[in-house]
Amino acid sequence: MIDLIFPDGSKRQYDDGVTGKAVAASIAPSLAKRAALIKLDGELYDVDRPLPGGGHFEILTRDARESLETLRHDASHIMAEAVQELFPGTQVTIGPSIEDGFYYDFARAEPFSLDDLASIEARMKAIVDRDEAISREVWSRDEAISHFKSIGEAYKAEIIEGIPAGEDVSVYRQGGWKDLCRGPHFPSTKFVGKAFKLTKLAGAYWRGDHRNPMLQRIYGTAWASEEELAAHLHRIEEAEKRDHRKIGKAMDLFHLQEEAKGMIFWHPKGWTLYRTVEAYMRRKLDADGYVEVKAPQIMDRVLWEKSGHWEKFGKAMFTCETEEGEVLAVKPMNCPGHVQIFNHGQKSYRDLPLRMAEFGACHRYEPSGALHGIFRVRAFTQDDAHIFCREDQIEAESTKFVKLLESVYRDCGLELHAVKLALRPELRFGTDEVWDIAEKKLERAAKNAGIAEVELLPGEGAFYGPKLEFHLRDAIGRTWQCGTLQLDYVLPERLDAEYVAEDGGKQRPVMLHRAICGSMERFLGVMIENYAGAFPLWLAPVQVTVATITSDADDFAHRAAQALRAKGLRVELDLRNEKINLKVREHSLAKVPVIAVVGRREAEEGKVALRRLGSDGQEILDLASAANLLAMQAIPPDVAANGVWGAGGADSASSAGQ
């Protein structure tokens, strides 16, 4: 007998081997009909699967939040069945649920077309209507291998061959179709419903390895109800409008062109934004005890060989050859340059920790397929710094850095999405003992810095050390590594960095490589998408547009613009012979935070009518107070926070007169 504890706390006994469905039926037959999954002590089971033991027992319907992943997984199976019905000879491989949906990878010589998605989707709905029973079977490994081989499913057979001999595998039967799967699944296809849509067609390497054949991946999204599906599709549609490439074009921030692939032409407004963020970052670094340097853009290949970069990344470096036959490389990163500066002259333990920063312009010959708007480019600027320190300073420096990073993201309105710890890669320098220490220290540093959850990424570290990655999200939810903190025992060794210790002996410093924005370009892209171009006052490329209603106000408009500029505000003047409606519309679409309207009345009274982006109210203020108010509100958050300027500005912003 087993004891089951129900959500209401009651306890009942059942026979060994009872299924979740039978338990449901013992409570109410209607419940057994609706049961989609069983949750036992936090684990999910098929309703028809005998329970392995007692515990906290819960019946989930298809609409339960925890059922959604299974619904999506089921949808991927239904898609696979549909594809094999419509396209005989197509092999199935793997098809998991993912955030918001699912995908399945197929092997087929012919490419699927976008039109095929519609017919696959229609067939999926037919399979749901057929209400095929889904049942779990346990097969021996060898039996499963020969079965899948016999029906021409080489990839499935290969997966099972990777399972240790003697182990059993579970196979799910879905009508007449079978798939190797761990489960769990709903009892039948009708439970999945029809709130799904196939969204994307893509290539994907078998087992994620570029040496393997390329499969065809079909992505879909699936939800418990049509309403949720519609809401999701609408969200995506809205999010796509925030794409930094669209906004960059619409707001005239930057452009890219064929002759400089992956390199950005910053236009005046975009460059203003860039400089504003750079100036902010520079203040943050200055305040946090960094010194700023500038190293050469091009250095002899010999140095890159010494650092080890040439071996691993030589092919991805831009190089040139001089007439004397030297091979020079455009710097792909800043570390070796900074070590040269560190090595110049003698360093004492008293100089440590030495935090050496550079807005380092780097060039990398990134693979063509990797380029992506301004997120992934071939010419970019890192807000880079290297902290040379003693081992016993690693922890404190890490904590200090994480605090700085968090304050920057907060000021810039960004939410840290995930922190990951990339561990030793296959191709690396340094002994395993050093890696053991470095990985452990970095993990502890993250914990001590208050990072609650760190996802481990085996094999993804830098060749010289493990790295913490700080990920942000773009408009449609893709994540991008921006901040990083890397612990490096290798480069100081390879590039002979040393300092004089207290006892007069030479010691190797440890290097912390760190960046907060990662690349200024990527960071700005993320900010553009997060704000949808509607930047807070301190960041907006144009902070105020003074717009006239009649040409009688031109003189005063000039004076107003001048008065605002005198307070350090970025001001444009719109004296065009156009209606105020048009001007308001255009500057609103251009995401200018404040429109200062001046008509005949304002000109006579020496006032401006301020209209804030996103509100249709006006504040009518005399010119001097408007200038003071806006200047106060445009103070960057780091400057405002240090208290010198007072913090009174924010309130008056919200008291806009209607």
Place this chain on the structure above:
RNA sequence: GCCGGAUUAGCUCAGCUGGUAGAGCAGCGGUUUUGUAAACCGAAGGUCGCGGGUUCAAAUCCUGCAUCCGGCACCA
């Protein structure tokens, strides 16, 4: 780099099964002096990404290349 898709005016896009291009907005010229999200009129603007081929005829069909987009791989 790999798989798929796209590429037409400054921008956003239309152009069916081949008959040598069209709209809206912007820009330009004019009229309008206007009160908080699009005033009106007019003229103009295109090697249809680039190269090759099929055809009497190609934006349209075939082919090679480039770039971009969606993924995959890569990311010091």
